[in-house]
Amino acid sequence: MKVFYFTLLTFFLCLVGLNAQNKLELEDVISGGKNFRNFIPKYVKYEFLPGTDSLVLFQRDTIFYVEDQLEKSSFLTLKQVNDLFSNSDLSKLNSLYPIKWITSNSYYVNLPGAIVIADVNSDKVKYIINYPKEAEFLSFNPVSRFVAYLNDGDLFVVGDDNKSVLVEKAESKDIVLGQTVHRNEFGISGGIFWSPNGKSLAFYRKDESMVTDYPLVNINERVAKVENIKYPMAGMDSHHVTIGVFNAETKEKLYLETGLPKEKFLTNVSWSPDEKYIGVAELNRAQNHMHYNLYNVADGSLFKTLFEEKSDKWVEPENPAVFVPNSNTKFVWQSERDGYNHFYLYDINKGLLKQITKGEWVVTDNFGFDAKGNTLFFEGTKDDVMNRHLYSVSMKNGKVNKLSSAQGFHSVVLNDSKNKVLDYYSSLNVPRVIELYDVKKKTKQVLFKAENPFEEYDFGKVELGTIKSADGITDLNYRLILPANFDVNKKYPVVVYVYGGPHSQQVNNSWLGGARYWQLYMAQNGYICFTMDNRGTPDRGCDFEKVIHRQLGECETQDQYEGVKFLKSLPYVDQDRIGVHGWSFGGFMTINLMEKYPNDFKVGVSGGPVIDWKYYEIMYGERYMDTPDENPEGYEKSNLNLRVDNLQGRLLVIHGAIDPTVVWQHSLQFIEHCIKKRKQVDYFVYPRHEHNVLGPDRVHLMEKVTQYFKDFL
Numbered sequence: 001m002k003v004f005y006f007t008l009l010t011f012f013l014c015l016v017g018l019n020a021q022n023k024l025e026l027e028d029v030i031s032g033g034k035n036f037r038n039f040i041p042k043y044v045k046y047e048f049l050p051g052t053d054s055l056v057l058f059q060r061d062t063i064f065y066v067e068d069q070l071e072k073s074s075f076l077t078l079k080q081v082n083d084l085f086s087n088s089d090l091s092k093l094n095s096l097y098p099i100k101w102i103t104s105n106s107y108y109v110n111l112p113g114a115i116v117i118a119d120v121n122s123d124k125v126k127y128i129i130n131y132p133k134e135a136e137f138l139s140f141n142p143v144s145r146f147v148a149y150l151n152d153g154d155l156f157v158v159g160d161d162n163k164s165v166l167v168e169k170a171e172s173k174d175i176v177l178g179q180t181v182h183r184n185e186f187g188i189s190g191g192i193f194w195s196p197n198g199k200s201l202a203f204y205r206k207d208e209s210m211v212t213d214y215p216l217v218n219i220n221e222r223v224a225k226v227e228n229i230k231y232p233m234a235g236m237d238s239h240h241v242t243i244g245v246f247n248a249e250t251k252e253k254l255y256l257e258t259g260l261p262k263e264k265f266l267t268n269v270s271w272s273p274d275e276k277y278i279g280v281a282e283l284n285r286a287q288n289h290m291h292y293n294l295y296n297v298a299d300g301s302l303f304k305t306l307f308e309e310k311s312d313k314w315v316e317p318e319n320p321a322v323f324v325p326n327s328n329t330k331f332v333w334q335s336e337r338d339g340y341n342h343f344y345l346y347d348i349n350k351g352l353l354k355q356i357t358k359g360e361w362v363v364t365d366n367f368g369f370d371a372k373g374n375t376l377f378f379e380g381t382k383d384d385v386m387n388r389h390l391y392s393v394s395m396k397n398g399k400v401n402k403l404s405s406a407q408g409f410h411s412v413v414l415n416d417s418k419n420k421v422l423d424y425y426s427s428l429n430v431p432r433v434i435e436l437y438d439v440k441k442k443t444k445q446v447l448f449k450a451e452n453p454f455e456e457y458d459f460g461k462v463e464l465g466t467i468k469s470a471d472g473i474t475d476l477n478y479r480l481i482l483p484a485n486f487d488v489n490k491k492y493p494v495v496v497y498v499y500g501g502p503h504s505q506q507v508n509n510s511w512l513g514g515a516r517y518w519q520l521y522m523a524q525n526g527y528i529c530f531t532m533d534n535r536g537t538p539d540r541g542c543d544f545e546k547v548i549h550r551q552l553g554e555c556e557t558q559d560q561y562e563g564v565k566f567l568k569s570l571p572y573v574d575q576d577r578i579g580v581h582g583w584s585f586g587g588f589m590t591i592n593l594m595e596k597y598p599n600d601f602k603v604g605v606s607g608g609p610v611i612d613w614k615y616y617e618i619m620y621g622e623r624y625m626d627t628p629d630e631n632p633e634g635y636e637k638s639n640l641n642l643r644v645d646n647l648q649g650r651l652l653v654i655h656g657a658i659d660p661t662v663v664w665q666h667s668l669q670f671i672e673h674c675i676k677k678r679k680q681v682d683y684f685v686y687p688r689h690e691h692n693v694l695g696p697d698r699v700h701l702m703e704k705v706t707q708y709f710k711d712f713l
Contacts, residue, residue, distance in 0.1 A: 022456045024524050026706065029517035032698040041431035041450035041511060045097065046422050048415035049104040055420075055436065060095040070445065076120055081109070084118055084125050102142040115140055115147060127160045137179055139190070144198030146248045150178055155203060157248045167203070167246045167253065174209035174230075181206045181241045185619040186267040186283070187318030193269045193278075200247045200297070202269055202278055205255075207240045216658045219687050229660050234614050234621035235628045238263045238285065245278070245297060254300045258282065258293075265619070270320035274328040277303055277348065281317040287623045290315045292333070294348060306351060309337055313542075313549040314623045321346075322366055324395070325373040332356065332376065334363060339542045343376065345395070357393055357400065362539050364388060369395075370418040377403075377418055379410065385539050386464070386477060386509040390421065392439075403437065405444075406430075409510035422447075426511035428464060459484045459524035464513050467566045469535055470558035474544065478532040478563060479506075479513040481523040486572075493577035493713050494528040494567055495519075498593070500536065500556045501585030502545065502624070507533050518702055527709070530567060534559035550634040552613060552624055553592045560593055564600050576602065579713045581705060583607035584662060584691065591640050591651070591670070598648040603713040605705050607654045608691055611640045611666040641673040650712040652682040654701070656689035682708075 027033035045058035046066070055066040056075055064072040081099070082092045091111045099107045106126065108117045113133040117126045127145065131138070135149040135156075145160040153170035155177040168177050179191040181204045191204040214231035217224050232238045240262040246253045256278065258266060268281040277294045284290075289310050294303040309315050321331040329348040334341055341363050343356035356376065357363060365379035367390075375392050382400065383389055390404040390412045404410045408427030414420070421437040423444075432450035437443070460482040466475040483492055497519060499506050508514045519529035534556045536548040547555050568575045580601050582590040587609030594604045613621050614628045614635055628635050636642065655667040667683070674681050684704060686693050693701040 022458075024457055024459070024517075024521045026518075026521065026699055026702055029521045030699045030702045032695045036517075039453045039517060041426070041453060042448075043432065043450075044434060044448045046434065046436075046447060047101065048413065048420065048422070050101050051416050052104050053415055053417070053420050054104065055422075058097060058099075060097070063096055063099070066447075070447070076107075080123055081118070084116070084123070090114060090116065090128075108140070108142060110138065110140070117142070117145075128162075129158060129160055130162050131156075131158055131164070137191070139178075139192040139194070139201075141194045141198035141201075144194075144248065146194075146198060146201075148178060148192050148201055148203070153177065157201070157246065159248065165248070165251060167201075168205065168244060172209070174207060176204075176206040176208065178203045179206070180204075181239070182265050182267070183617055183619050185623075186265060186281075186316065187320075188267060193271065195271045195275045196273055197275065199249050200245060200275065202256075202271070203244050203246065204266075205242045205244055207242075210237045211239050212236060214663060216660065216664075219657075227658075231660070231663060232618045234616060234618055234625065236618070238618050241266050243269065243278070243280065245300065256280070256295045256300045257302055258295075259302075261285070268317050268320040270322075270331075271297075272328055272348065273323050276328075279306075279321050279331075281320075283315060283317065285618075285622070286626070287314045287316070288312065290317055306346065306348065309335060313546045316623070319366065322368065325369050325371060327373065332366070334366065336542050343378070343393070354398075356395065356398055358398075360541060361385075362541065364539060367412065367414050368418070371416075375418070377414060379412070381539055385505070386507075388508075390423065403439065406433070407509060409508055427509050428462065428511070428513050431511050454520070457520075457524070459520050460486050462513055462515065464507065464509065467532070467562055470555060470562055471535075474535060476532055476534060476559055476562070477507045478530065478566075479515060481515060481519055481529040483526050483528060484524050488572050490572060491574040491577075492526065492528045492572055493574050493709075494530055494579065495522055495709055495713070496560070496563070496567075496578065496580040497529065497531045497586075498560060498580060498582040498589045499584075499586040500534050500560060500582070500589045502536060502548070503538050504585075505533055505537055505539055506531050518706075522706070522709070525710075527713075528567075528573060530563065532560065532563040534563075548624060550624075550626055550631050551637065552634070553588065553638045556589060557592050557596050560589065561597055561600070564597065577713050579603035579605075579709050581605040581607075581709075585610065587653075587662075588640070591653075592638075594649055594651060595640060595643040595646040598646045601649045603650045603709055605652045605654065605708055607701075607705075608656060608659060608662045609640070609653065609667060609670070610662050611670045613638055615663065615665055615669075617661075641670055644670070644673045644677045644679050647674070647679050647681070650682070650708075652684065652705075652708050654684045654686070654693075654704070656691060656693060657685050657687045658689065659691045661691035 028035045047056055057064040057066050061078045063076040065075040078096050098109050101107050105120045115129045119126050129147050131149050132151050135151050137150045139148045148157050155167040156164045158164040180188045193202040208230040211230040211232045213228040215226045218227050243256045263285045265283040266280050270279045280293050282291045291308050292306045296303050319334040324330040333344045345353040361382045363378050363380045367377040369376055377392050379388050388409045389402050391400050391402050393400045408425045410425040413422040419439045423435040423437050426432050431452050434448040436445045463480045469476050523529050536556050567573045580590050587606040590604045590606040594601045613625050653667050657664050
């Protein structure tokens with residue numbers, strides 16, 4: 001197949017001439033390394049004061065008020081804050097960064113055992129809410145002055161009277177209250193949902209008693225101790241989730257009547273502004289049929305099913321309803337029903353009113369409405385998937401305006417009235433810029449520009465480009481990093497870094513093209529580093545992402561192989577020295593590629609790999625593969641244990657022994673199959689690490705990965 005590609009952006013990171021030869025070390029480029037923070041582009045923290053256009057700048061010891069002409073004056077000091085605690089046993093702050101604003105003149109800090117609310121103008125503590133120091137999963141509502149927390153698994157609420165009230169007792173270790181459920185899928189990031197006035201809360205209750213215990217082993221005990229977790233594997237019994245509602249003033253509690261079947265997913269919980277209803281996106285276990293249900297807060301009964309969504313592959317609601325200002329009934333919902341994630345306007349009484357955004361691009365974030373509800377602000381890929389821009393859309397006519405201008409990845413914060421924007425962005429050759437944008441005046445002020453932390457380090461050229469996927473039609477984005485002192489007449493080994501799974505775009509127009517610093521280190525040491533986003537990765541629409549349904553590892557590896565063919569077409573690539581490395585889904589892809597294309601990969605390093613999808617958890621596994629009984633052919637094709645005969649290159653497998661995400665059983669079974677087939681592989685275990693090796697030990701991990709490529713590639 002003929003490969004088409006073009007370079008989108010290229011640049012030389014060495015800005016001080018070809019004689020710059022400073023060498024990167026692993027301690028510089030690995031998170032947890034001694035010098036890693038020195039190579040992160042400098043970040044400066046700005047915030048809008050609530051309800052105002054006023055901007056403040058955070059530094060360790062002082063918060064400055066920023067005038068329109070960027071003049072600065074002291075607003076709050078660390079000494080002022082710590083002086084408030086001088087006559088108490090409250091802990092002192094080491095910096096001002098933990099401060100959270102309530103109003104333009106009041107703030108709170110979360111200290112061990114207490115939340116302290118203070119006033120800037122009077123330099124006085126307004127009130128203190130105490131809770132047990134061992135409490136977990138705190139959720140503070142500054143409107144009502146209530147704090148929800150867990151203590152020994154039980155859910156409590158305490159107000160500014162400092163009288164804790166038991167909301168729900170856990171009863172047993174199988175009951176989980178007020179925490180994320182469904183293994184953090186469907187955009188779930190917490191288990192407490194405060195009402196608009198903060199006097200009531202909805203909370204998750206998860207019953208895991210029917211879920212199989214899965215053993216993890218603590219080797220630090222004299223006699224190794226089994227520590228069970230709950231791990232529902234594909235096709236096995238799943239947990240049951242319900243939603244409780246508690247009024248912190250009346251102490252009344254009820255449960256929403258979510259009914260049968262009990263095995264379903266309750267997601268995207270939100271309150272109506274008048275607090276009459278709670279909306280819940282309820283997804284069947286097969287994850288192909290969603291009901292958006294509204295429940296009466298007064299008695300927990302079902303008010304109505306407002307709408308349904310179906311798919312022959314999967315439905316994945318990830319964003320709760322966002323109500324239009326000054327309306328108790330109108331809200332915006334995000335859906336992929338037309339093939340791309342877009343906004344839809346609903347009314348509780350009338351149902352669907354209209355689709356707001358449309359086109360072959362996706363909304364990636366919602367920043368909310370202006371004060372009158374006439375304009376909605378969002379992040380999206382309207383220009384192209386390699387960039388993220390800030391847009392606004394008129395609720396009246398659907399006209400979309402792009403507000404950010406510079407190419408790159410933009411991350412924004414808007415003030416409450418949505419007339420001022422803090423725009424943090426980077427691009428391939430721009431480490432970080434912070435701008436203040438006036439929406440009405442359409443003016444920009446540059447607040448900060450970060451310097452290039454690699455200015456004195458030469459590791460060659462970074463290119464972004466595209467090739468065609470295995471279907472011969474679809475463009476796939478890649479990143480190529482060439483070695484330092486690159487010579488087109490030489491032959492270089494290649495390390496392919498792969499992920500390739502859902503919910504992870506590896507290549508984009510952010511700083512260094514989204515490259516991991518380890519790839520820069522490898523390029524400086526004479527390797528070409530290549531990464532590509534295959535079909536199945538996010539933000540390109542349903543056809544692009546959902547092609548993987550019931551066949552994980554098929555089209556992904558076919559696409560990645562097109563990348564390998566592209567590499568082999570380059571005259572400076574040593575075709576006999578191509579390696580591959582990935583973790584988690586990337587670990588699965590690493591072994592999958594080596595088994596399917598054994599003649600093309602000399603070396604591979606697979607970390608935390610899924611080997612057999614029937615041993616993976618329900619929520620993720622069944623979404624993409626259905627159950628093992630429903631899709632035996634798909635599970636068989638994706639089972640890496642069944643193709644170990646094909647292995648030819650040198651392979652290192654690494655796993656955390658207490659991994660609760662991809663359990664250790666995966667790689668252990670793979671090693672067992674390799675033994676039976678007389679296939680030699682190398683294996684390394686991190687005895688007390690979970691799915692990711694974090695902290696200083698991560699440097700050890702990457703030393704091992706690096707040395708493996710140096711030794712055998």
